[in-house]
Amino acid sequence: MFDFFYSNLSYIGLFIVSFLSSTLLPLASEAFVVAFVKFDFDPTLVLLTATLANTLGSLSTYALAYFGKEKILQKYFASSLKKLENYTLNFYKLGWLFAFLSFLPLVGDLFALGLGFAKYPLIKTAFFIALGKLSRYFFLISLSS
Template identity: 30%
Template structure:
C-alpha cells in the first residue's frame, strides 16, 4: 500500500478504483496514510469515492455487456457468490446497492446490477452514497485516533 501513498491523490484514486474490482486492495489504508500525511480530508473523500464508484461502474458495465461465463471467469465470482448476489437483489431490490462497499458481497452486487439492467441513475446514486459514507467513517475514525 505504501506504493500508492507516494502518488497522493492519484494513488488513492487508483487504489480505490482497483479495490472496487477484482483486486483485493484496501483503499481505506491508503486514505488513512494520506490523512495522516495531512492531505485535505474532503478532497481525499471525494477522490476515494470517485475512484471506488468508477471501479463499481466497470463491474456494472461488465454485467451489462459481458456473458455470464466471462463475468464469472474474469471477476472470479463463484457460482455460489453469483447466486447469493442474485438472491440479495431479489430480497432487497435495488437498495441493496447501498451496501456495495461491503467486502466480498459488494463486487457481485455491482455486477448483478448490470446484468439486471438496473437504471444507471439509481446505481450511481446508491453506490456513491454508500461508498462516500464509508470514507466519511474512515475519516472520522482517523480523526478520533489522532
C-alpha cells in the same frame, strides 16, 4: 516544486488504488484513505478522490455484468453467476439497498455484479453506490482525524 508533484501524484495514486479496490481485485482502499489523512493530506480531497474512484470501480463491475458476454462471465465467475441468476429478481426489487451496501468488503463486488445482471437502472445504481461509498469514507476520515 517537489511538494506540488508529491501531493498531486499522491492523489492520483489514491485514485488508482481506490478504483482497483472496488473492482474484483482484493485491495484495501480504507488503509490508504486513513494513511492519507494521517499524513496531513486535505481530508476533503481524500474523501472526494476515494469516493469517485471507488464508485467508478464498482460501476465498471456493474458494466461488466450489464454489457458483458456470458461466456466471459461464466469462465471467470461460474460459481457466482449461478447464484446471481437466482437472485436477479431480488436485486431488481431491492437494487437501491444492494447499491448502497456495495461498499462492504467481499460481497460489495458481488452486489455490483448482481445489479448489472438484473439490469438495474444506471442512474439509481450510480447514485446509491456513490452515497454508500461516500458514507463509508466520511466515517473513516472522521475517525482518523
